[in-house]
Amino acid sequence: MGGLDFSRRSSAAESCFVVVIALSLLLVTQVRAQNIGVGFYDQSCPRAESIVTETVREFNSRDATVPAALLRLLFHDCFVEGCDGSLLLDPSPENPDVEKAASPNLTVRGYDVIDAAKARLEVECPQTVSCADIVALAARDSAVLAGLNFQGLPLTMATGRWDGRVSSRNAAEAALPSSKSNVQQLTAQFSNKGLSQDEMVTLSGAHSIGVAHCSNFMDRLYDFPGSPNGVDPTLDPDYAAELQAKCPRGNPNPNTVVNMDPQTPFVIDNNFYSNGFAGKVLFSSDMALFNDFETQFTSDLNVVNGITWNQKFGNALAQMAAIDIKDDFDGEVRLNCRRIN
Known part of the structure; x- marks a missing residue:
């Protein structure tokens, strides 16, 4: 285009430029690949x-x-x-x-x-x-x-x-994982990611905050297999009645949500475990942690010592990340x- 050919005049400079850029990228790549850890951006992006x-x-x-x-x-x-x-x-x-x-x-x-x-x-x-x-x-x-x-x-x-x-x-x-998974399934899925069963139980404590859609636990309220009234017998009866009031059968609004923790819904704490033993958790997968011999003991320890659970959760979060x-x-x-x- 335009009749002037800069290719010969610029070829040497361009080659030099490409080499410099390539070496720079290689250096950045090596630095990034070798220094994954706390404070990685201290020099490149301090804020x-x-x-x-x-x-x-x-x-x-x-x-x-x-x-x-x-x-x-x-x-x-x-x-x-x-x-x-x-x-x-x-x-x-x-x-x-x-x-x-x-x-x-x-x-x-x-x-x-x-x-x-x-x-x-x-x-x-x-x-x-x-x-x-x-x-x-x-x-x-x-x-x-x-x-x-x-x-x-x-x-x-x-x-x-x-x-x-x-x-x-x-x-x-x-x-x-599904909200209906059992302990064996959960353990296997976490193990596949390099996380232990204890870390799985610990990270489940994140369910002490947040909300869940009714669709994730409606079967526990109305259609639980083998239950004469359709309610999961591991649910606290009063809690089940509260949930039924919030999530009526045939609810036309699929966006209806319920707090995961009925006591402190915005505070991450070990209440999840005391709630579980009291039959006040929403998911079948969460309830399984308190009814399965493999995970009962770990869950019970997390009820007893909130300070230890806090430490374990922080460490498990870093491991998962x-x-x-x-x-x-x-x-x-x-x-x-x-x-x-």
Whole structure:
């Protein structure tokens, strides 16, 4: 175009430039791959963690259910393709069947919080902080905002994750535990992700905050197998009656929700375990922890010592957030959390 040919004059300079860029990218890649840990962004983006914290606090000030949503977001992300932000990807012509479309993920919330934090971080330090790290940090901040007490110490979260490029609806539906799973199924699913049964029981305590849709436990209220009145006999009768009033049979509103913890719905604590032994948890999978010999003892210990449970939960959260972390060969730092670069 235009008649002037700059190719010969610029070829040497371009070659030199390409080599410099390639070496720079290699150096960045090596640094990122080798230094996954607490404080990863101290040099490259010093305000990274505080920006995420500020964003989560803003959203929490407007909606007290945000911490529960963000903890669930991390769990649903990490259990499919690892902790790589694959759940954040929107459908595209190239991949219409992403994790978001899987039935367990249709009620996942918190994407707007991650988007807001990412937008601020791209202004602060472009192309530096991964979406996967934002999800992990937001979950950490959510636990703290909800009241997790780590004996006065800061709840740390390693960073340096890469964002994945793969997202599959089928993989999500196969990997995510069901609200009707038994202890053996739950133990196997967590074990497949490198988490112990004790960590599974401990992380279940996150159900002391947040809400659940009636559809997830309606069978326990009206159609429980073998029950003469249709009510799961492990449910406290008064609690079952309360739930039936909130979730009547044939409820025309599929969006009706109930607090997971009837006592302290916005405080993450070990009430989940005392509620379980009292027959006041919503999911069959949660109730199983208190009726199965394998997990009764661990659940009972978590009732007795809330301080120990807090410590265990913080440690288990960090362990979960390290599942199958991507490296530079199969990951990237997305510019937009909803699509690959």
